[in-house]
Amino acid sequence: MIKTDICIVGAGPGGAAAALRLSHLGIPSVVVEKAVFPRDKICGDAISGRALTILRRIDPGIIDRFDAASSEQFSVWGIRFGAPNGAQIDVPFKPKYDPIADPKQGYVSKRIDFDNRLVDEVKKRDNIALHQGISIEKYERIPEGYLLSNADGSFQVQARLLIVANGAHSAFSRHHAGLEKDEAHHAGAVRAYYRNVKGLHPDNFIELHFLNELNPGYFWIFGLPGGYANVGVGMRSDFISRRRFNLTKSLEDIIANHPSFKDRFKDAERLGKTMGYGLPLGSKRRLISGDHFMLVGDAGHLIDPLSGEGIGNAINSGYIAAEQAQQCLATNDFSANTMLAYDQRVHRVLGKEMELSYRIQRIMARPWLINFVTNRIVRNPSLLYLIAAMYTDLDMRKRGLNPFFWIKALMKKSS
Ligand SMILES: Cc1cc2nc3c(=O)[nH]c(=O)nc-3n(C[C@H](O)[C@H](O)[C@H](O)COP(=O)(O)OP(=O)(O)OC[C@H]3O[C@@H](n4cnc5c(N)ncnc54)[C@H](O)[C@@H]3O)c2cc1C
Known part of the structure; x- marks a missing residue:
């Protein structure tokens, strides 16, 4: 059995960020990950400026090393919005941007590459013990903290503090921390990779299209290096259930028949299957810590309720959890009461934006309003x-x- 102060479950962006921040603070950790990297994660593959900012804060070298692998990612300079009436507007992240001179505002990179690069950073650190290919199936509360085990008990970790970063389907989050799925604050999305999609923006603006048949939800096209694109649809789960909506069928329909897109996909080829996964949204404030634990990223339901962006929030919450862990170790206090400081900091950093996004999400459910705003901007x-x-x-x-x-x-x- 391994004994450690801090065990992180999951080495996605949230878990990797927590481990890296701890490592730079001089605090060792044990990371247990179900998959063996490189592993895929169903996602839109858009990595926001926020994600890059926090990674730079952890270690500026990470982004330099990431930039060096330019064949794996595209810089993104803005968003192309499409209204239900077909009008489109291009919104740059920065007015009058210069793609050569300006610092990067965000990326599109396949998660199989991006997450693998982060895990490579984890592997380089002497004070992080990464165990891959082990799924934690049992969490037992013991006086010292938690005892974690795989299914047959052949792998066990005893930790004083648990950082739970095992994603949207986290059993710990649901059964131990009590974060139930609430369909009004949860979304479903599917994505597929295509090659040869026409009409992508020359500076690789990501595309979000609000279509009548998908309301309230959106269709996205994110261009990737090598002539690929990540293409998908997403919608809030309560609407999916109420309408018995089939996201995969809807995506296929849009690509084959929608007047604005069928020509763009005429010569496109799908690579692999269309795949879906859940998005626990941060539009409802929840308690994301307790005695001897903190929830990070999707395990803490921290996805932006408007954009579906969760990588930046996972990295950000991982960073905050690491700093909270440092406090807990310094005071030898892992009580739920002390851990509330983590909740408060996450809320202070992300709360306002979640609130704004949730309001806009509900406004966007009115297609006439999107048409109105888009028409005004086009004019x-x-x-x-x-x-x-x-x-x-x-x-x-x-x-x-x-x-x-x-x-x-x-x-x-x-x-
Ligand atoms: C279709 C779709 C499109 C999306 N598009 C975007 C987008 O374009 N941009 C964006 O920012 N966000 C997007 N998101 C959200 C984004 O994917 C997540 O918010 C992000 O991956 C959260 O990171 P995480 O580290 O919390 O969890 P994850 O990335 O899910 O990582 C969790 C890790 O835990 C491991 N794990 C799971 N169970 C166990 C276990 N029992 N034991 C040990 N390890 C375990 C997993 O193998 C995994 O490596 C999208 C989501 C979906 C579903």
């Missing part, structure tokens, strides 16, 4: 600066929580 592209300001101006973000602010601003600007 008056300077409105894009209003949207770009949302990313940088805090006051604007606060006002942005009020949908009437947006409607008034758009009417004023376009009149």
Whole structure:
């Protein structure tokens, strides 16, 4: 049996970030991972600027090494939005960006590559013990903390503190931490890889299309290196259940028949199967820690409820969990009460944005409103600066929580 202060379950972006931050703080950890890397993860493969910022904070060299493998990723400079009426707008992350001189704002990279690179970073650290190919199936609360075991008990870890980062289907999260799936705060999504999709943006803006047949949800096309694209659809789970909606069929339908897309996919070839997975959304605040444990990333239901972006939040929460672990070790206190500081910091860092995203998610359920906003912007592209300001101006973000602010601003600007 292994005895350790800190055990991290799962070596996806959340678990890897926690282990790396701990390592840089000089704190050893044991990481147990079910898969053997490189492993795939069903995802849209869009890696946000936030993810890059936190990784740079952990170790600036990570991104430099990642950049060196340029055949694995594309830099992304903005988002192309498509409205239900077919109108499209391109929103750069930064007005007047320079793809050569400006720092990267985000990437698209297959998760099989991106996650493997992070795990390579983990492998380089002397004070991280990574055990791959072991699935933790049993969690026993003991006076010292937790005793973890695989199915037949041949692998066991005793830890004072558990960082649970084993993704959207985490059994610990559901059965020990009590985070039940709530369909109004959960989404389903499917994705497939295609080659030779036409009409991708020259600076690789990712594409989100809000279509009548998918409302409330969206269809995405994210261009990848080598002529590939990650293509998918997602929708909130309560709508999927209520309508008995088949996401895979809907994706195939859009690609084959939708007037805006069928020509773009005419010569495209699908590689492999269409595959789906759950997205536990952060639109409902939950308790994500307790006696001797913290939940990170998808295990803590921390996916953005509007964009479905979860990699950045997983990395961010992993980083925060590592710093909380440092405090716990320093004070020898792993009580639920002390662990609340983790919840509070995660909420302070991510809460406002989750709230804003949730409000916009509900507004986006009205196709007429998306059409209205898109038409205004198509007629008056300077409105894009209003949207770009949302990313940088805090006051604007606060006002942005009020949908009437947006409607008034758009009417004023376009009149
Ligand atoms: C279709 C789809 C599209 C998405 N698109 C995007 C996107 O474009 N951008 C974005 O930012 N987010 C996207 N997301 C969300 C994103 O995939 C997740 O938020 C992200 O992977 C969360 O990282 P994580 O480290 O918490 O969990 P994961 O990446 O799921 O990692 C969990 C790890 O734990 C391991 N594990 C599981 N069970 C055990 C066990 N019992 N014992 C040991 N190890 C275990 C797994 O093997 C895995 O390696 C998408 C999700 C879906 C489903």
